[in-house]
Amino acid sequence: MATSIPGVEAAGKTWLGHPRGLFLLFFAEMWERFSYYGMRAILIFYLTKHFLFGEDRAYLLYGAYTSLVYITPVIGGYLADRFLGPRKAVLVGGVFIAIGHFLIAITEGPGGQDGFYLNGFYLALASIIVGTGFLKANISVLVGELYPRDDARRDPAFSIFYMGINVGGMMGPIICGLLGELYGWSWGFGAAGVGMLLGLIMFVWLKPWLLGKGEPPAPAQLRAPVAAGLSQEWTIYLGAALGVVAIWLVIRYAELLGYALLGFAALTVLYIVWRTMKTLGKVDRDRMFAALFLIALNPLFWGLFEQTGSSLNIFTDRNVDRVLFGWEVPASMFQSVNSVFIILLAPLFAVLWTILDKRRLEPSSPAKFGIGLILCGAGFLVLVAGAAMAGENLTPVLFVFLIYLFHTMAELCFSPVGLSAMTRLSVPSMVGLVMGTWFLAMAAGNFIAGLIARATGSGDAGGGTQVLDVYSRIGWFAIVVGGLVLLVSPYIKRLMHLDLIASEDKP
CATH class of the missing domain: 1.20.1250.20 (MFS general substrate transporter like domains)
Known part of the structure; x- marks a missing residue:
């Protein structure tokens, strides 16, 4: 060094x-x-x-x-x-x-x-x-x-x-x-x-x-x-x-602001589509539409993932056995679990993608998005299964760690891959705008997360059953959408024209 x-x-x-x-x-x-x-x-x-x-x-x-x-x-x-x-x-x-x-x-x-x-x-x-x-x-x-x-x-x-x-x-x-x-x-x-x-x-x-x-x-x-x-x-x-x-x-x-957010997001996407159709050639236009496809999945993923700070936090506080080594851990402390898992797993995922690339087995960016949605949905279903096994008792804390583990792996298939894809697919004159739209879609996801949290009824006492019912539905929904994304990922990959990038970047 x-x-x-x-x-x-x-x-x-x-x-x-x-x-x-x-x-x-x-x-x-x-x-x-x-x-x-x-x-x-x-x-x-x-x-x-x-x-x-x-x-x-x-x-x-x-x-x-x-x-x-x-x-x-x-x-x-x-x-x-x-x-x-x-x-x-x-x-x-x-x-x-x-x-x-x-x-x-x-x-x-x-x-x-x-x-x-x-x-x-x-x-x-x-x-x-x-x-x-x-x-x-x-x-x-x-x-x-x-x-x-x-x-x-x-x-x-x-x-x-x-x-x-x-x-x-x-x-x-x-x-x-x-x-x-x-x-x-x-x-x-x-x-x-x-x-x-x-x-x-x-x-x-x-x-x-x-x-x-x-x-x-x-x-x-x-x-x-x-x-x-x-x-x-x-x-x-x-x-x-x-x-x-x-x-x-x-x-x-x-x-x-909730209404303004949705309107602003729609206008921004329409502006990108208009500018893409008006100013770009076929290859760059295809890449921009591939980027917009990935951006469209962003609100769904973050709407699910961001339950961590709202409904999942409340569920952990009310329905999970949080006693570790004789001490009842405050529910808010579990918010650090995601960051710890990211720190532990990010280097492993970086090595994994490199090894798979050398063997020509690395999934494309849209395929990684599909995998991420499936992992996110599976995390909810694991928690639902753990609560069902516990019956009338509090859910074992192990299942809280497991949902964070699944969601962290999903995040690593989604967020860093998406950041990379936005810079790779955007034309230089629009890369900042497209990256900003990526974060705007995340804002929409946070708004959707609030709607989902409201649907869980987690603000009401004894709302654990309703939370689990919503988690079961959104878990299966995420898995189905993730499967559909995997099915269309070869087509989206073709829109990315990755085979032309090396020659385009040569001086």
Whole structure:
């Protein structure tokens, strides 16, 4: 492993067979996810215990925040495609995120719904949302730019990158949660800001490791003045600041966001279809339709997977024997199981895809999606079977670990593979927009997850039977859809035109 001071002369070196830039992005994203999941872990308690919101209002604000976090990458991806390039977009996004976390920390106030401190809190959330819009989609684009489109290391690279997300997702709730609960909310949110700041420092200091990737498409145009002496670049940054103000106003009307989300998603997909039909040749058009097929499966998968934080969490609390070594483990602690499994399994999946590729047995991206849906459905059915075996007794905790194991394997067949496919199938002028649409589809999935959770009736006492009935139905549904995806995957693979990518990427 190289130990020299980073610089241009060392830019071509690799670690573990991958460009060193992958590991820069690994750690930058790890710290960003540390800040996000750390803040998210204490957000609902901050709303109910500090601002004294009722649960209905708190859940509404929480849902508005998480939805907007997934919507804004569409805009951030578009601005990176057309103007900034992904590297500058990631940098400015990290700055807005860090400002937001520190703003929450310094505007804690005495508690209760004091207008000044509450508005400061809304402004901080808006800053994090805008920053995530710039950073989230574009850091994945940077990973894709480190590899040729036909490089067999792409999927393993995204699996490694995805592991970094989960390392941050595991550490954030532990550190920020403990600080927030034991020493005060500002300590927890401040720790989240420090995490993002560490990620920014690494991203700037180790810039040469990116090998010049992710730069603006037209640097001279970006520096040209466009209004009041401001360059195009700084005009975009000013627009982002105004976007913070706009979201600050919108987030207080959280009940409208569900409808706005669906409408925005539909318009975005229609725009991509229109632009694809109007501007692209047959091969690129086929690839874009293959990408849209994969995006269409995204809401279904995340609608099922995201039961972990809602109905599955409630089921674990009420219907599972959580006593381990004489201690009853709080249900919320099981939320870390997914991240632990990701950390353990992501390297194994990266090796698995590489071995299968060498033997020409690796499933295509759409086939992996089908496998992921089948595994996700099987996880629900395993939990249902465990509860049936327990009868009138509490469900053994083993089956909670098993559903997380199945869902983690499903996630590894889905999310890193999807991130890789979006960068591989998109034309360069649309890759940020398509990546943003991928995250927009995830936002729709989170909305669907709420509808499924509501259907389980898990908010009512004794709702375990109804939860299991819903889990049985969605489990079989996911397996059937996954089987259908496997059936059509050869056709979708042909649309991807993978055989032409190597020749297209040659200079």
